[in-house]
Amino acid sequence: KQEVTQIPAALSVPEGENLVLNCSFTDSAIYNLQWFRQDPGKGLTSLLLIQSSQREQTSGRLNASLDKSSGRSTLYIAASQPGDSATYLCAVNSGTYKYIFGTGTRLKVLA
């Protein structure tokens, strides 16, 4: 059974710092992995999608990497801003389009 874990659970950083959020999964047989952002009381905003054949994806200040063999993905946020404050979720699709979500990292960027 696929399990997805995110570390750290919470993170508070000063504005301008580069930071890394970690996601690990137990079953490497994945179809793709997606990173989402969730603001308090809101739905999900898709940030990056990485296919199982890809190593990384970039969008603006965000870069996500995938190492399927070790069951890990990282989300790198460059030059963090207060507007980046949110909960970041990674989710694994093992081919059935049923997403297994991680526990989330609550990020707070201080001005």
Add this chain to the structure above:
Amino acid sequence: GAVVSQHPSRVICKSGTSVKIECRSLDFQATTMFWYRQFPKQSLMLMATSNEGSKATYEQGVEKDKFLINHASLTLSTLTVTSAHPEDSSFYICSARDPTGRTEAFFGQGTRLTVV
């Protein structure tokens, strides 16, 4: 990306009543939709898979008589929480799969249900 619309975004209902949540795919036909639930400070957990024209498939531990799912058309799935209780208060979110080849599912904006 594709658009999935969920309605309502927030609903408050009295204990014992039923409430319906709609999930629509606006620019594609979704043969399969998924319903998730998120309790406070927890992650999203899959409740059920909704298949157009057939019965929904529920995850273990989810009461199918309490959470009625109907997927009567290729663009609409509904989740009805029957005889709601305060413990059903949660954030419900749907996703839809575009069968034309795109490899990700697309998520709605979610519905915050509060049962008083």
